[in-house]
């Protein structure tokens with residue numbers, strides 16, 4: 158299996174502080190990774206590198222076999238699907254849901270004068286259907302609820318048939334039903350062998366969908382644990398990561414964590 162992502166000794170330094178501190182991490186084709194870590198740990202900064210929007214201050218980053226700094230990122234970016242809160246501000250609120258997904262085919266955020274063929278439209282509708290959004294195709298993006306918006310963004314991220322899918326807190330802000338619906342859909346995607354390699358940032362083990370295979374835990378920019386979920390996602394590692402004693406329970410293929418009561 159070849160690596161879709163390979164970071165070697167990567168640091169990102171701002172104002173003399175390492176936001177990401179000598180991180181070495183590799184994602185092989187077909188793997189589904191969860192990045193866990195407390196607020197400010199550097200999770201989004203890592204995803205920005207993985208999406209080629211941020212270059213490391215030191216170290217090397219290879220994405221889909223191409224070294225950052227020696228590749229034209231405009232060739233690389235269509236091969237990477239990204240869905241996160243940062244994208245929401247870039248998308249016109251008055252655009253329909255269908256166009257919001259369709260415009261991704263050309264690396265755009267809004268309709269200009271480009272022509273889409275029926276194959277593009279068919280694919281956009283198929284993806285909306287997969288995310289449970291087909292009936293919203295003609296709704297204005299700006300009128301969607303948080304959960305509907307999140308599902309539209311994932312459909313959009315899949316539009317270019319990317320080799321790597323990056324999800325930044327896809328379940329943040331969703332109610333219990335919305336979270337469970339999304340986890341089910343992400344689970345179906347994670348267990349689809351034709352789906353791209355995936356990296357999902359989250360704060361909560363409850364949001365880890367069945368089918369995710371690996372976990373990267375970071376704290377203060379440093380890697381605390383990295384490897385298969387079955388061995389690395391433990392109460393000990395989670396407690397070290399979030400800085401307080403936690404219990405961790407696995408029921409089937411879902412996880413829950415709790416803080417220990419104060420004594």
Ligand SMILES: Nc1ncnc2c1ncn2[C@@H]1O[C@H](COP(=O)(O)OP(=O)(O)OP(=O)(O)O)[C@@H](O)[C@H]1O
Nearest residue numbers: 171172176194195196197198199200201202203360
């Ligand atoms: N351009 C910047 N200049 C200085 N500090 C920055 C810059 N961008 C991010 N930071 C800081 O880097 C740290 C890591 O930020 P990052 O957004 O990667 O964390 P995160 O793990 O995604 O956090 P959260 O869970 O809160 O979203 C934070 O302390 C943040 O304030």
